[in-house]
Amino acid sequence: MSAEEAEAFMKTSPWPQDIPSAEILAALFSPEEFVGLKATNQSRASRCRVANLPAFFSAASEPIQFVASSPISGSLGRTQDGGLSYVAKECVPVQRFVVVEFDDVPIAAQFGRVLFLKRIAAQHAPLAMVLMSGGKSVHSWFMPLSAEATDALKTAAVKLGADPAAFRSNQLVRCPNQLRDNGHMQSLLWLSPVAPFQ
Template sequence: MITMKNAVKKLSAPPMLGMMKAHSDAAVQYRKALASMPKTGDGFNPNLIRVAAYAKRAGITERQFISDIMKHARAGTRTPSFFEIQRAYRRALTDAKKAVAVAKASKPAANAAAKKFLVNTKNLSKLFDPQGRDCIDELKDSSPVKFNEQDAPGVLLEALYEPDEKAFIGEKFPDRCSDEDEKLAWQYQRIKTPHDWIEHFRNADITKYHYFCVNPLTGEIGRTQEGKPSYRADSCIAAYRYCLLEYDSVPGMKIAPGPNGIIDRKQLFDFQNAQAAFWLNVIKSGAPVVAVIATGGKSLHAIYHVGCLDRAEWDAKVCGGIYSRLSAAGFDKACKNPSRLSRFPGACRPEQRYALAGQKLLYLKERSRL
């Protein structure tokens, strides 16, 4: 059996930090990431993968990486194994090779079609046309991951997050919190691993849990843009994996509540069906859509895989790239922050004006198939 102590002796790698170039951005990022590693069992694994990605960029060898991690790992609820650290490095290596291959050759036509679709506002009306089909059912049938309505919440969590990552599920704001400490305690209680959430919902009323954060969280206190402490601010993101896309309208269609204050069920279905046609076209174009969720209102949410390494890459790729194009086409630009909340399947919207109040998962794809 290979223990941590024996593995360090076996590797006997030279000190990594002394070998790195002083002006290497990747080396600086690697050093900072090593220093900020959480305790083992407390979001250690997703951070391990992030540090491995920095190591790959900085030209760190596998032996050096494993040695560094073993020396910097802070004791927590468990002890990471030699092979666990090795797998993280090799996964980063594989992901890097895959990214190069995709950039050079994989699905160039599909990627070009996706880019053309996302920026060409003249084609929007055609993309929203269901052509007489039930596109909501078609979207469900085309889902690579099969699920029933009852199992959908757990299936979604297991598809989006790693086993030891932390997800927020709850309301945007607590109803009855008298001070900041009470609010923080409320947030902390609603951040759990996928397994813990699945166990929690065995006894809890899932219909009351309306929102979830599309990206995993660190589980540690960060700061909002206003400087207030929070467990689910942008500064609390553990992995910049997904962005939320929402197109809150349909070209040529308008819906409004009737005299009773409720939107007609047929009118709302037609609107959602047109949105489903839209996202079917996006998926068929080759865009990396991981999930599509019916919000219980008039729009559908799409969770889009971006795989950013850090906030700087997010700002460049998502804010400066994807949303700089999509906002001009009418997409909701308020969705571009990494801690954005989407609607959690299984909950029911409290607004009375919607006749179709249930929030439902319509489409799900495993990240490994992107």
């Protein structure tokens, strides 16, 4: 995919790209759900009810670089190393989104792969969001409508070279429209929330 084709895709976003992070997440999660958020790799994950996200982001002393891609229970759970965390695997009752990222290919090729997945998965795992990581990758959020669709999407993505680590239900991924610690924006490129979260 050429840079011009990638730009043309971004122009098809049903939602504007410059909206606040809290508004983006409110379009992807229901108001009463909890989301897991984290400022840096070294900080502990926090939890916040979606309805309270505007105040959470306003009060944050530093950019919130990470968000869990599925709703969390709001309770602490045990991590693999025995610690406590709001984003432990047991704290994610169901996987809402599968985040696909391709680290080892040029950005234009990543867009091409995202659009290919969007086409083949449209009916069973619609694309909800695409953002730049603030680094070298594009992150795309798909919302599988069944366990079978989740498996099929993951299989197709891995065949295209996706990093399966991002598939984990409790994986913290880049939060849209927040500043990364390298000074680059984790920019929202395309947003089309899937019902009932729109």
